[in-house]
Amino acid sequence: MLIDESMKGQLRKVLRARRRGLSAADHALRSNLAASSITRLPAFRPGARVAVYLPFDREVNTAALLIAARRRRVRIYVPVIESRRYARMRFYPLSGKTRRGVFGISIPHAAARRRTVAPRWLDLIVVPLVGIDGRGRRLGMGGGFYDRALAFRRNRHHWRGPHLVGLAFECQRAEAVYAQAHDIRLDAVATERGVRHFRQTPP
Secondary structure (H helix, E strand, O other): OHHHHHHHHHHHHHHHHHHHOOOHHHHHHHHHHHHHHHHOOOOOOOOOEEEEOOOOOOOOOOHHHHHHHHHHOOEEEEEEEEEOOOOEEEEEEOOOOEEEOHHHOEEEOHHHOOOOEOHHHOOEEEEEOOEEOOOOEEEOOOOOHHHHHOHHHHHOOOOOOOEEEEEOOHHHEOOOOOOOOOOOEOOEEEEOOEEEEOOOOOO
16 A cells, blocks of 8 residues: 555654664674574574674674674575666675675675575574564565565464564564565564564554
């Protein structure tokens, strides 16, 4: 619905402004606390395949999460946008140097991007977000990249697939994010106050 898209746009502006309004020190502290919450999840274990975004636009910093992953020998993958037109995103192993990709987001250097892993075979995907409501419905930047990459979850019956955990600040919570049928829902969200798990019920 057109009105939903208009409301989404306004809400994005409000929530992004809240995120950008955090001081550098506060942003760093809250990022570390939120990242620490994720490291305590069962899926964050040695040998696990974990996808972690590389932040931009004042998203929660994932540096502490990457450090913890190296210490535990967690295999880290990062999302790479390969087509803006078709909203296509793939996951590549993170190793070596990075460079700027689409939207200025850091991505692995070409030499490190030889093998991808389908998102259905990841154990945990740490998802960036602009806003989230009390049912785990996520408001993203509007490109639909995660919704398209994770669309297979809507057709599953028994297999749970990768655990989807949003990473956000408490100030990004919203009463409603005007979610639509194609929008993915998260299994949990991690903030500076810890992890909240969502009960998966029909939208």
